Amino acid sequence: MVKVAINGYGTIGKRVADAVALQDDMEVIGVSKTRPNYESKMAVQKGYNLYVGIPEREKSFAEAGIEISGTVDDMIEEADVVVDCTPGNIGPENLKKYQKAGVKAIYQGGEKHTLTGLSFNSFGNYADSLGKDCTRVVSCNTTGLTRSLKPIEDFVGIKKIRAVMVRRGGDPYQVNKGPINAVVPNPPTVPSHHGPDLATVMYGANIVTVALLVPTTLMHQHNLMVELRDDVSVDDIIDVWEKRSRILLLNAKDGLGSTAEFMEYAKELGRSRNDLFEIPIWKESINVVDGELFYMQAVHQESDVVPENIDAIRALLELEENNEKSIAKTNKAMGIL
Ligand code: NAD
Missing domain, CATH: 3.30.360.10 (Dihydrodipicolinate Reductase; domain 2)
Known part of the structure; x- marks a missing residue:
């Protein structure tokens, strides 16, 4: 099972986490949040290990009574691939962390193409991301x-x-x-x-x-x-x-x-x-x-990129060489028409 971490459990991140959890060849090893809000509480209730996105805020999670599993750096260390769903333009800073930890990374459309030099769509250019260290799912x-x-x-x-x-x-x-x-x-x-x-x-x-x-x-x-x-x-x-x-x-x-x-x-x-x-x-x-x-x-801006993120994980980790096979697998697990 490929170990997937979700950095930024917001609109896109929480959906990607749930979609990963539905697959039989990958698992969610953790999600990160910067604030101890209701989404943090619900992530823990759902059974996800929660990591603090901004380590200095660890105390505020304890004060809110939210159980955390560590900081985002701990989460990155444990992962095979990080799906970075933080707001646009935080990516360049995070990329350094991923590279240091030797972990693969998938970015979202809010980041510039130049960050990765490679963008991804399951139907457009799946093969180009096979085995690569990072890619970016387009907007x-x-x-x-x-x-x-x-x-x-x-x-x-x-x-x-x-x-x-x-x-x-x-x-x-x-x-x-x-x-x-x-x-x-x-x-x-x-x-x-x-x-x-x-x-x-x-x-x-x-x-x-x-x-x-x-x-x-x-x-x-x-x-x-x-x-x-x-x-x-x-x-x-x-x-x-x-x-x-x-x-x-x-x-x-x-x-x-x-x-x-x-x-x-x-x-x-x-x-x-x-x-x-x-x-x-x-x-x-x-x-x-x-x-x-x-x-x-x-x-539907909140969800159309979610299956593409799953296929991007398979491409980076070379779980499926063929885009059609990955698309079919993702569709079946997520009930996509
Ligand atoms: P969002 O604001 O809903 O969620 C971002 C999450 O990242 C939040 O949970 C926030 O707590 C967390 N975060 C903030 N700063 C962080 C940091 N420094 N480290 C770790 N986590 C941090 O954003 P979103 O709409 O999910 O967008 C995420 C990415 O997806 C962006 O690149 C965006 O452009 C792209 N995208 C968004 C949509 C959309 O419609 N919302 C659609 C497609 C792509």
């Missing part, structure tokens, strides 16, 4: 783009991608984020960083993205215009996506015409935390006009 938005675009690239070839990304203002718990009552071009410059990020896992992608922040917390929403190398029909495209996992073709006419209804659908699936690991594409939105494919999709 929720880039993961969503790769999921739907890579199968199209493989099927017919893509000349050019244009995407308008409508981004949620913050995660549901983030009371300090916004906007509350505005549409904010973010960044206000064109292109946004999402396009270059796609090219770190779908090499050579010719893509320009623009992005807006809106007052919603549930999901991101993407609008894509894709010039294809050959003329294909809408049915061909549907056929390609239907054969892929981690993509859902859903109908607005079935009562799934919005991100709110997608989240309700996830609840009906009985998913823990209402997670929707798959990328839902509105089936009615798919059209091909003069060799250009149009479609609209949504991204």
